[in-house]
Amino acid sequence: GENVEQHPSTLSVQEGDSAVIKCTYSDSASNYFPWYKQELGKRPQLIIDIRSNVGEKKDQRIAVTLNKTAKHFSLHITETQPEDSAVYFCAAIRTSGSRLTFGEGTQLTVNP
């Protein structure tokens, strides 16, 4: 089955700096890669996603890049703000599969 690895497990940045979180996946058939933000005690919320026919996608301060050959994808947050502090999860899914396979999460802390 699919295996998703996520790094780093914790990331601390100063307000205004950029943050980058990286994930690798094992199943070459995976072709949809969402990123979720989860605040303490809250539900995971989708912040951005990318499909395998696209190499990069941007939404304001958030961007995701995908390298299908290397089987890795990354989340980039620019101009970080304290409210960006949360746990971020990457995930992968196959076209023919039903389940999302999640990474283990990155605790992002943005210091004011």
Next chain:
Amino acid sequence: GAGVSQSPRYKVAKRGQDVALRCDPISGHVSLFWYQQALGQGPEFLTYFQNEAQLDKSGLPSDRFFAERPEGSVSTLKIQRTQQEDSAVYLCASSLSLADLQETQYFGPGTRLLVL
């Protein structure tokens, strides 16, 4: 519109007790998923429904876990004879599409289960 809702939000059970967790998906969403999230970890897949049909239950950890969605809307995850290792947050998610399994999954707030 209303998002995915789950009840109860918190449940404390004595070891050996049976529990039932409810999920109300977004209206009209065909697909429904259950995940288990242990403390400090990512959600792990338990089971998947397409309307009332349970198409994948390969993630259920034991035969003590049972899920149903009899009318293709509300779903219930039941855990019999709870054990301490069952303590976790149980997340429900739903998605719209029947044909495209890549559709975004929207999560509920979860039920935090603590087994003493």
